Amino acid sequence: MAVFVLAVLQLSAMPQLIPGSVTPDLLVILVVTIALTRGAEAAALTGFAAGVLLDAMLVGRLGLTSLLYMAAGLWVAYRVEPSDSVVVSPLSPMPRPAVQLLYVVVATAIVQVGLAAAHVLLGDGYPVTYELVNVIIPTIVETAVLALVLLPLLRRLFPYRMRADGYPIAA
Amino acid sequence: MLIGKNRHLRRRAVIGLLLAASLTLLTLSFRQGSEGAIGAIQRGALAVTAPFSSATTRVTKPFVDAWNWTSGLIDARSENAKLKDELARANAANVQLNQVNSLLTQDDRLLHFTQNSQIAAQYPFVGASVTRQVPNAYSQTITVNVGSSGGVAVGDPVVAPAGSSDLFAGLVGRVTTVTPNASSVELILDPDTAVSARVQGGTVRGVAVPNPGNPGVLDLQMVPQAEQVKPNQVVVTAGLQPNSQGLQALLPAGIPIGLVTSVSQSDLNDVFKGIEVTPFVDFGSLDRVLVLKVVKTP
Numbered sequence: 001m002a003v004f005v006l007a008v009l010q011l012s013a014m015p016q017l018i019p020g021s022v023t024p025d026l027l028v029i030l031v032v033t034i035a036l037t038r039g040a041e042a043a044a045l046t047g048f049a050a051g052v053l054l055d056a057m058l059v060g061r062l063g064l065t066s067l068l069y070m071a072a073g074l075w076v077a078y079r080v081e082p083s084d085s086v087v088v089s090p091l092s093p094m095p096r097p098a099v100q101l102l103y104v105v106v107a108t109a110i111v112q113v114g115l116a117a118a119h120v121l122l123g124d125g126y127p128v129t130y131e132l133v134n135v136i137i138p139t140i141v142e143t144a145v146l147a148l149v150l151l152p153l154l155r156r157l158f159p160y161r162m163r164a165d166g167y168p169i170a171a
Numbered sequence: 172m173l174i175g176k177n178r179h180l181r182r183r184a185v186i187g188l189l190l191a192a193s194l195t196l197l198t199l200s201f202r203q204g205s206e207g208a209i210g211a212i213q214r215g216a217l218a219v220t221a222p223f224s225s226a227t228t229r230v231t232k233p234f235v236d237a238w239n240w241t242s243g244l245i246d247a248r249s250e251n252a253k254l255k256d257e258l259a260r261a262n263a264a265n266v267q268l269n270q271v272n273s274l275l276t277q278d279d280r281l282l283h284f285t286q287n288s289q290i291a292a293q294y295p296f297v298g299a300s301v302t303r304q305v306p307n308a309y310s311q312t313i314t315v316n317v318g319s320s321g322g323v324a325v326g327d328p329v330v331a332p333a334g335s336s337d338l339f340a341g342l343v344g345r346v347t348t349v350t351p352n353a354s355s356v357e358l359i360l361d362p363d364t365a366v367s368a369r370v371q372g373g374t375v376r377g378v379a380v381p382n383p384g385n386p387g388v389l390d391l392q393m394v395p396q397a398e399q400v401k402p403n404q405v406v407v408t409a410g411l412q413p414n415s416q417g418l419q420a421l422l423p424a425g426i427p428i429g430l431v432t433s434v435s436q437s438d439l440n441d442v443f444k445g446i447e448v449t450p451f452v453d454f455g456s457l458d459r460v461l462v463l464k465v466v467k468t469p
Contacts, residue, residue, distance in 0.1 A: 008220055012227040016235040041185045048189045052196065056216030062209050063196030070189060 002157065003046060006030050007053045022135055024142035025108050026150065027054060031069050032107045033154040035076035036100060043073030061118075068114040072107035079103065097151070104147040105140055112136040277459040280332035284340035284461065290425045295464045297321045299329075301457045302353065311361040311381075312347070315460055320351045324466040328408075328422045329356045331460045333451035338427040341451030342366070342408060343460055345421060354462070359428070360387065360454060367409040367421075368428055368448075375400055376409050379428055379448060387454065389429060391446035396436060398444065404431045406448045423465050427451055 006026040014023035027050040035043035051066025080095060095103070116131040126135075196209070203209045281298065285291040299315035317323050325346055333341040344364070348355035359366055360381050368379040368391060377394040391406060410424025428450060435445035 004220075004223075008223045008227055011220075012224040013231045016228065016231050017238070041182050044186045044189050048193060051193070052212075053216060053220075055200075056213045057220050059213050059217070061197060062200040062212065063193040063198075064200075066193040066196065067190070070186075070193065074186065 002030055002154070003027065003050045003053060007050065007057060010054070011057055018142060020138060020142075022138045022142065024146040025111060025139060026143075026146065027051075027069065028072060028108050028111050028143060029104055029147050029150045030154060031073040032076050032100070032104050032147075033151060033158055035073045036080055036094065036103070037155065037158045039081055040074055040077035043077045044070045047071075047073040064118055065111070065115070068111045071114065072110045075110060076103045076107055100151055101144060101147055104151065105144050108140045108143045109136070112139050273456070274458055277332040280339045281330075281459060281461050284330065284332075284338075287339065288425075290423060290463065291461075294423070295322070296461045297323065297464065299354075299460050299462055301460060304457060311344075311358040311364075311454075313344070313356045313358065313457060313460075315354050315356060315462065316352065317462060318350045318352045318354050321462075322464050323349055323354050323462050324464070325349055326421055326466040327354075328426055328463050328465060329460050330426060330463065331452045331457055333427065334453055338405070338451060340427065340461065342422070342426045342428045343452055343454075343457065346462065356460075358454060359389065359450065366428065368406050369409040369424075370400055370431065371405040371407050373399070373404075377446070379406065382447065385447070387450070388432070389448040389450060391431070391448050392443060394444045394446055396442065396444055400431060400434050400444060400446055402431050402434060405429075406431060423463070426463075 006029075010023060010026045014026070018024060031043055031047045031050060034046040047069030048066045051064070051069040052062060054060075055062045055065045094100075113136060116128070116136060119126075120128065120131075199207070200209050278298075285296060297317050299317040299321075301313050302316050303314035305312050315329070323346055325348065327346040329343045329346060330340040331343045333339055342359055344356045344358040344361070346354045347357045357364055359379065362381055362383070364381065366379045367376070369376040370391075375394055375398045377391040379389045379391050382388040382390045389406075391400075394400060406428045408422045408424055408426040408428060410422075429448040430451070431446055432449045433445075433447040
């Protein structure tokens with residue numbers, strides 16, 4: 001549901017509300033939130049669903065954005081989850097807000113750089129400098145700014161249920 | 172506690188499955204384009220999300236309109252400021268053009284004067300610009316940017332463009348001080364100035380002095396009541412010929428001074444007529460002048 005709402009907002013509302021040629025990536029904020037609060041599996045599932053929906057709505061290469069959202073989600077999840085073989089007790093602490101924001105920035109960078117690289121490799125992208133200056137950096141900045149508001153809201157929607165062993169507790 | 176092996180495997184399996192699904196979709200997407208199952212998924216997604224998208228657009232439209240209105244207002248304000256700047260620059264350019272035009276007109280009239288006036292044909296002359304003008308009740312002088320290095324000497328008459336007169340130029344005054352590169356000119360409006368004058372086309376002679384009660388106007392004094400003088404007659408300098416006291420006038424003959432504007436003869440006990448002469452030259456806007464080199468410099 002959250003994926004659907006955010007996808008619609010990202011593609012319908014944001015282009016009108018945010019001036020400029022790029023829009024913030026709301027779905028990556030969701031994927032990062034899920035990775036922080038629910039772990040790797042949930043993040044991968046969310047990233048997959050978000051990517052498929054986004055690519056379907058944009059009539060793009062189905063599966064490309066899914067891969068990138070999954071990569072971003074898994075990177076964040078493995079950063080915060082304890083290692084498989086380590087015993088941790090009590091519960092793993094939630095990263096500080098600034099670190100969460102940093103995760104959003106890095107995750108957005110992963111998605112945007114991945115998309116740009118894919119388009120360049122497929123031969124339908126813009127020059128790298130143009131992509132960097134006009135797409136990647138503005139998207140990261142806008143997403144980071146929006147994450148200041150959206151991250152706390154999404155954390156309330158998806159509260160922290162991760163166990164010390166790194167597996168999310170079923171809701 | 173240690174992570175269970177089955178959970179570990181499950182996590183890997185789920186992630187692997189999702190990766191495989193993504194890659195499959197990507198491959199199918201490249202193979203089929205917008206046809207087949209991929210196309211159906213995309214069309215289905217569009218159909219499902221379209222109503223929500225249009226609802227979202229309707230909800231956000233007022234905010235977008237408000238934003239556009241506000242940004243439009245800001246743009247209009249900055250545009251207004253820009254246009255005001257451009258208008259100010261255009262006005263400044265217009266003032267400069269008018270000034271240049273005025274100078275060209277004055278130069279044109281002076282050129283006509285030098286080509287058509289007998290007095291200009293008699294004496295060499297030098298053009299000059301007025302660099303300073305000090306008009307007050309006690310002293311009416313101007314400073315011009317030519318001096319002794321240009322052949323100017325004390326006593327030389329100075330003429331300036333004469334407005335709309337057919338005579339093209341009129342008397343301004345007389346050089347009183349000379350430096351190598353500048354000269355001071357005492358205007359005929361100066362209270363201490365008197366110019367020997369005559370009415371053109373007749374024998375009437377008099378002395379043109381500033382009218383103390385009417386700044387900018389001259390009185391033609393010492394004209395006997397018996398003489399015939401009418402308005403609109405031209406008054407010129409009377410010349411160098413010796414007068415009855417054996418004194419010579421300082422200015423050569425024939426330089427236009429002004430037009431007779433009024434002649435009064437009401438007081439029968441008065442020996443002389445009351446004649447007002449309006450100078451040809453507008454002393455309020457002196458820019459270009461000609462100095463007639465009448466006085467021979469050693």
